[in-house]
Amino acid sequence: MSVHRAVRTPADINMPGWYGILPPPKAHEALRGHYEADWVIVGGGFAGLAAARRLSQLVPNDRIAVVDAQRIGWGAAGRNSGFMIDLPHELGSENYGGGAEHDLKQIRMNRAAIEFSGSAAEEYGLQRFFVRAGKFHGAATDHGLAVLREFENHLSGLTEPFERLDGPQMKKITGTEFFVGGTFTPGTVMAQPAGFIGGLAEGLSSRVQIFENSPVTTVQTGRLHTVKTAQGEISAPRLILTVNGQLESFGFFKKRLLHVFTYASMTRSLSRTEQATLGGEPHWGLIPADPMGSTIRRVGDRIVVRNTFTYNPGMSTSEKQINQIGQAHDRSFRARFPMLGEISMEFRWGGHLCLSLNSAPAFGEIDDRVYVAGCCNGLGTVKGTLYGMLVADLAVGTGEPMVADALKEPSPNRLYPEPLVAIGAPLKLWAMQKRAGREL
Ligand SMILES: Cc1cc2nc3c(=O)[nH]c(=O)nc-3n(C[C@H](O)[C@H](O)[C@H](O)COP(=O)(O)OP(=O)(O)OC[C@H]3O[C@@H](n4cnc5c(N)ncnc54)[C@H](O)[C@@H]3O)c2cc1C
Incomplete structure (x- = not known):
C-alpha cells in the first residue's frame, strides 16, 4: 500500500468570463461519507470527463465516480480560450509545427478526440457550445506573415487544407486593420469551454456520480484504492488521475512538469452601436502568427484577449499578477480595436497549463490499476x-489501436536541476514573448 498526500490542492481565483456569462450553476454534491465504486476518477476537466464518458460506454453497469476540487468548469477546463484544434499546435515551436510523421499521427488522434466531444455535444444538446467554425491565424507584421507562410508550407506538406487571407479580407472578418494577413484552417471547433464542460458533466450525471468542491488530499493505493477528502472518501479497485499539473502535488512525475500560467480578459457586453462601429463578423477566433502572441476571440457582443505566459511553480497566481497582466491585455485590445476607445474588461483571470520539456503527456498505468492522463x-x-478517453480504453483493455500509439509516446523528460529551471524558465518565456513583438 502506498499513501500519496497532496502538498497542495487547486484554488483557481477570479471568475473566468466563460463561466460568468452562463446562468448560475445548479446545486452540486460534495463528497461526504464513505462510498464504494468500480472506478474513481480524480479531476473533472476535459481528461476526467472524457474518461468518465468513455467508461460509461465501455462498462455501462459499473459504478463510476468523479471527484473535483472545485466546481466543474471553474478550473482550466472553463478558463481556456476554447480552441479545440485538430492540427499540430506546438506552443514551444516558432510556427506551431513539429515533425511531419509525428504531426500526421497527432492530427488523426486530435480528430478522434474532437469527434468524441462532438458526439457528446450532440447527445447532450451542447451544439451552441461546440461550433465547427475553424480558426484564423493572424499576422500583424512581416515577420508574422513569414511565420504564416512557413506554417502554410507545413500544412501543404501534410496535405491539409487552408485558405490564405490578405489584410482587407482579415478586416472583413475581424473589423480591424491590425492584421496584414492571415491563414484560415477549417478543422478547429470553437467551444464555449465552461458551457461545454458544464453541459458534459450534467449530461453524464445520470450515469456517473460527480462530486464537486471536494479537494482530494490523499490517494492511498492498494488492493482497493481510496481517495480521501476532508469529509469523505471513495474506495475503488481502479483509479484514474486526471488532475493535470496537480499530479506533481501528489508526488507523481516529480521534477518533470512545468507549471505555466496564461491569462485572459473578457470585455463587458458591447452595445449595438459599438458592434456596428467595430464591424466584421460576430463570431470568430484568431490565434497569433507567433505562438507567444495574443489570442483574440469575438463571441457576439464580447471580445476576449488572451496573452502572456508566466512560470508559477507554486501552481497558483494572484490577483496582483492577473491585474498586472490585464494591462497587457488592455494594450493589445486598444492596438487592435482603436475604433472602440476605452472598453472595460468585465472579467480577468489566469489558469494553469501543464507543459513538459519534450511536449510529452503524462499517460499510462503508473501503479497497479492506477492510471494517469494529463499534462496536455x-x-x-x-x-x-x-x-482521457484512451486511458479508459487502456484500463478496460479494449485493444483500441490509438492506446498503443499513445503508449509509444515518450514520457515527460526530467527538468534541468535547480536553480536552472527557476532562472531559465521565466527567462525563456520572457525571450519568446519578446520575440512575438507586435503580435502580442
Ligand atoms: C487562459 C487559458 C487559455 C487556454 N486556451 C486553450 C485553448 O484555446 N485550447 C486548448 O486546447 N487549451 C487551452 N488551454 C489549456 C487547457 O485549458 C488545458 O490544457 C486543459 O484544461 C487541460 O485539461 P485537463 O482535463 O487535463 O486538466 P484541467 O482542465 O486542469 O482539469 C483538472 C481538474 O482536476 C481538478 N483537480 C486538481 N487537483 C485536484 C485534487 N487534489 N482533488 C480533486 N480535483 C483536483 C482541478 O480542479 C481541475 O478541474 C488554455 C488554458 C488557459 C489557462
Missing part, C-alpha cells in the same frame, strides 16, 4: 479529451 501542453481541450 497547452492543447488540453483536445489532448485532455484524447488521453
